[in-house]
Amino acid sequence: MAEAVYHVDGELVPANEATVSVRDRGFMYGDAAFETLRVYGGTPFRWTAHADRLERTCETLGFAGAVPPATELRARVDETLAANDMTDAYLKLSVTRGVQPGKLTPDAAVDPTVVVMVSDLPRAGSEGERVWDGPAQLRTVDTERVSDTALPSGAKTHNYLNGILARLELRETGADEAVLCSAAGTLTEGAASNLFFVQEDTLRTPTAELPLLPGVTREVVLECARDLGVPVETGRYRLSALESATELFVTNSTWEVRPVTGVDGDEFAVGPVTNRLQRAFDERVERLY
Amino acid sequence: MAEAVYHVDGELVPANEATVSVRDRGFMYGDAAFETLRVYGGTPFRWTAHADRLERTCETLGFAGAVPPATELRARVDETLAANDMTDAYLKLSVTRGVQPGKLTPDAAVDPTVVVMVSDLPRAGSEGERVWDGPAQLRTVDTERVSDTALPSGAKTHNYLNGILARLELRETGADEAVLCSAAGTLTEGAASNLFFVQEDTLRTPTAELPLLPGVTREVVLECARDLGVPVETGRYRLSALESATELFVTNSTWEVRPVTGVDGDEFAVGPVTNRLQRAFDERVERLY
Numbered sequence: 336m337a338e339a340v341y342h343v344d345g346e347l348v349p350a351n352e353a354t355v356s357v358r359d360r361g362f363m364y365g366d367a368a369f370e371t372l373r374v375y376g377g378t379p380f381r382w383t384a385h386a387d388r389l390e391r392t393c394e395t396l397g398f399a400g401a402v403p404p405a406t407e408l409r410a411r412v413d414e415t416l417a418a419n420d421m422t423d424a425y426l427k428l429s430v431t432r433g434v435q436p437g438k439l440t441p442d443a444a445v446d447p448t449v450v451v452m453v454s455d456l457p458r459a460g461s462e463g464e465r466v467w468d469g470p471a472q473l474r475t476v477d478t479e480r481v482s483d484t485a486l487p488s489g490a491k492t493h494n495y496l497n498g499i500l501a502r503l504e505l506r507e508t509g510a511d512e513a514v515l516c517s518a519a520g521t522l523t524e525g526a527a528s529n530l531f532f533v534q535e536d537t538l539r540t541p542t543a544e545l546p547l548l549p550g551v552t553r554e555v556v557l558e559c560a561r562d563l564g565v566p567v568e569t570g571r572y573r574l575s576a577l578e579s580a581t582e583l584f585v586t587n588s589t590w591e592v593r594p595v596t597g598v599d600g601d602e603f604a605v606g607p608v609t610n611r612l613q614r615a616f617d618e619r620v621e622r623l624y
Numbered sequence: 625m626a627e628a629v630y631h632v633d634g635e636l637v638p639a640n641e642a643t644v645s646v647r648d649r650g651f652m653y654g655d656a657a658f659e660t661l662r663v664y665g666g667t668p669f670r671w672t673a674h675a676d677r678l679e680r681t682c683e684t685l686g687f688a689g690a691v692p693p694a695t696e697l698r699a700r701v702d703e704t705l706a707a708n709d710m711t712d713a714y715l716k717l718s719v720t721r722g723v724q725p726g727k728l729t730p731d732a733a734v735d736p737t738v739v740v741m742v743s744d745l746p747r748a749g750s751e752g753e754r755v756w757d758g759p760a761q762l763r764t765v766d767t768e769r770v771s772d773t774a775l776p777s778g779a780k781t782h783n784y785l786n787g788i789l790a791r792l793e794l795r796e797t798g799a800d801e802a803v804l805c806s807a808a809g810t811l812t813e814g815a816a817s818n819l820f821f822v823q824e825d826t827l828r829t830p831t832a833e834l835p836l837l838p839g840v841t842r843e844v845v846l847e848c849a850r851d852l853g854v855p856v857e858t859g860r861y862r863l864s865a866l867e868s869a870t871e872l873f874v875t876n877s878t879w880e881v882r883p884v885t886g887v888d889g890d891e892f893a894v895g896p897v898t899n900r901l902q903r904a905f906d907e908r909v910e911r912l913y
Contacts, residue, residue, distance in 0.1 A: 343646060354643035355651055357632060357718075357739050362644055364784035365654025396785070397792045425726075429646075437714075437743065439784070439816050440791040450646050454726065478774065482807060485770040485786055494783040495653035495728070496685070497774055502729040503686045518771060518807065527728050 342415040342451035350452070359448055361431030365493035366441070367448075368392035369429040372551070372588050375458050376624040377422040379412055380588070384551045388491060389430065395490040398432050401445035408449065415451045423463075425456040425589060429493065460624040461617035467511075470596040470605060471585055473525070474510035475574060476501045480523040480546045488546040498526035512585055514574070514598065517546055522572045525585050528593075529553040533582035533608045542569040552586040559615035565608060582606035592616050631704040631740035639741070648737055650720025654782035655730070656737075657681035657720075661840070661877050663713040664747050665913040668701060669877070673840045677780060678719065684779040687721050690734035697738065704740045712752075714745040714878060718782065749913040750906035756800075759885040759894060760874055762814070763799035764863060765790045769812040769835045777835040787815035801874055803863070803887065806835055811861045814874050817882075818842040822871035822897045831858040841875040848904035854897060871895035881905050 341353040361367035369392075370385040379385070386405035393399040402408075412428060431448040432441055457463060478501040486494065501513035512525040524530055524547040531540045531553075538560050543549040560567045577583065583595035583603050592613045594605040630642040650656035658681075659674040668674070675694035682688040691697075701717060720737040721730055746752065767790040775783065790802035801814040813819055813836040820829045820842075827849050832838040849856045866872065872884035872892050881902045883894040 341646060350647070351645075353646045355646055356640075357630060357642045357644055357741060358639070359651075362648075362651045363716075363718075363782060364788060365782050366785060366788055396788075397795075427652075429652075439787060440794070441788060443795075452646060479771065481770055481774040482768065484766075484768040484807065485774070486789065492785055493652065493654050494785045496655060496781055496783045498728060499653060499655055499685075499730060500775070505729070506686075506732075518773065 339453055340415065340418045341453070342411045342449070344448050344450075347414065347418050353450070353452070355431070355448055355450070356434050358434045358437070359431055360433065360435060360441070361429065361448060361493055364439070365495070366396065367429050367431035367493040368396060369427060369491055369493060371425070371427045373456065373458065374416060374421065374424040374426055375620050376460070377416065378623045379409075379426065380620070380623065381551045381555065382409060384554065385428075388551070389428065392490040392492060393430060395487045396432065396492070397441065398445040398447065401447050402430050403449065411449060411451050415453055419453055421453060421455055423455065423457045423459065424453045427452045431493070458620065460621040461614075463620070465591065465593075466589055467593050470594040471511040472509060472597040473512050473514050473583075473585070473595050473599070474505055474508055475599055476504040476513040476515060478504060478513070478515060480515040480517050482518060483546040488548060491548055501526040516574065520573060521545055522574060522576070523547040528585040528587040528590060531556065531584050531586065532577060532580035533606060534576065534580050537566040537568050538608060539568045539570060539572065541572060545571065550587055552588055552591060555616060555619065556586055556592060556612055559612050559619070563611055563615055565611070577601075582609050584609050628742055629704065629707045630742070631700045631738070633737050633739075636703065636707050642739070642741070644720070644737055644739070645723050647723045647726070648720055649722065649724060649730070650718065650737060650782055653728070654784070655685065655721045656718050656782040657685060658716060658718040658780055658782060660714070660716045662745065662747065663705060663710065663715055664909050665749070666705065666711040667912045668715065669909070669912065670840045670844065671698060673843065674717075677778075677840070678717065681779040681781060682719060684776045685721065685781070686730065687734040687736065690736050691719050692738065700738060700740050704742055708742055710742060710744055712744065712746045712748065713742045716741040720782070747909065749910040750903075752909070754880065754882075755878055756882055759883040760800040761798060761886040762801050762803050762872075762874070762884050762888070763794055763797050764888055765793040765802040765804060767793060767802070767804060769804040769806050771807060772835040777837060780837055790815040805863065809862060810834055811863060811865070812836040817874040817876040817879060820845065820873050820875065821866060821869035822895060823865065823869050826855040826857050827897060828857045828859060828861065831860060834860065839876055841877055841880060844905060844908065845875055845881060845901055848901050848908070852900055852904055854900070871898050873898050
């Protein structure tokens with residue numbers, strides 16, 4: 336496969352020449368917003384939801400006014416896909432506060448750096464292969480979820496060490512994803528995914544009032560559940576709630592709906608609600624082909 | 625002044641051509657350690673303390689084994705200073721986890737990216753000018769300090785949004801530095817500085833057991849206080865403790881010892897303990913000329 340072409344600061348460049356200044360605040364401080372999304376049959380899945388969240392993150396960071404409008408960002412995404420002749424892809428779109436004078440306090444004048452990174456990722460509708468080899472194994476970790484009062488939880492930023500430290504705790508455990516709790520001991524989310532479980536035939540997921548990033552895929556799954564008539568509850572749950580769960584799965588744009596068959600060594604089967612939600616998700620993907 | 629030369633990934637490059645890959649984890653996730661330090665008379669001040677903390681940060685991030693030894697990092701620092709013909713400078717040394725396959729979970733094989741950035745900053749011993757125009761004005765902010773259980777507080781990383789959000793709260797207030805409290809309401813530190821105050825002739829500063837980054841300058845000030853026979857207490861203080869403080873100052877490598885003359889509108893005078901500590905600090909700087 337030929338090397339991909341990325342879109343950096345308004346230009347298409349070969350991936351191995353795609354760089355940002357070491358003075359870019361995205362590099363120096365992780366002072367940047369991003370979205371990762373899947374492209375199915377040439378169409379970025381749930382583009383509007385991703386573009387809206389990107390804008391909200393930039394608002395939280397105080398530079399939304401300087402960010403190109405969503406139509407302009409979409410044009411860069413489409414240009415990148417066309418340049419790579421890609422119809423099924425994994426795509427990451429980042430917007431940083433750009434290069435500024437060497438001070439921690441952000442300057443009001445922002446010339447953002449916009450980066451689009453892509454890689455080929457076949458899916459081809461409901462017949463398509465999934466990115467994971469098998470169901471996920473989860474493990475709870477000591478790393479606690481950063482509180483909303485320290486970093487607004489709904490913002491998807493380049494400050495990702497909290498999730499990385501959680502993932503580092505999984506080394507040599509064989510687990511795929513970490514389960515993070517809040518300081519109060521409430522289940523929040525995975526390092527890079529949202530968590531769902533089925534209990535007494537109800538689909539439950541931690542409420543977005545908790546410190547967690549409510550994913551775009553999480554929203555699609557909640558929509559699928561409503562369509563299917565599956566009762567849904569968002570709430571506050573302790574880890575012990577999983578003991579009486581009959582099904583478990585995690586979601587993100589890359590994994591879509593990924594069943595979980597183990598948490599800290601406790602085993603779970605892949606159940607009927609998970610399967611129905613996967614099929615409903617697949618149907619939404621299929622429409623794009 | 626000629627454009628500075630930086631040191632990136634083993635090479636000296638003009639600052640405006642100094643870049644990192646957009647796939648570098650330092651850019652994507654802020655997955656990197658850094659130190660900022662002052663160079664006085666050609667010597668990086670408290671090099672060993674900075675090099676040690678950089679190593680501890682990389683240990684926390686799980687890639688200390690891949691980082692060049694301190695002697696090699698020092699060689700790059702010295703090479704950068706020589707290339708710029710600088711003897712008095714502000715210097716930032718960063719080590720990232722480098723470029724890795726596109727996954728959040730870090731790969732065990734690390735080829736770190738090392739970046740040295742410098743800018744001219746005259747000081748010239750005890751007669752030298754300070755970087756700030758006047759004493760600092762502080763303001764307490766709603767943004768809470770990230771807890772140690774979410775991100776180990778002693779690690780100085782490129783995840784700096786917590787401090788940036790705190791500084792954003794200062795916009796249009798005229799304040800220079802934000803005061804962050806822990807979730808429990810305990811005074812911790814500034815967005816980029818440590819906090820000291822004098823009360824009943826004792827120099828007090830929040831204990832390093834709290835979520836704060838114990839700065840190298842903080843340590844120098846504590847050392848100066850011991851030398852001068854000033855009683856020192858590290859502890860847990862609430863914001864209200866400042867009401868009965870007679871002196872206040874903030875410290876970091878750039879500001880050194882910077883007096884504070886206002887907190888949320890309450891005024892403070894620059895007092896004798898602050899002045900003595902500044903002189904003792906100056907003497908340590910003077911020895912390098």
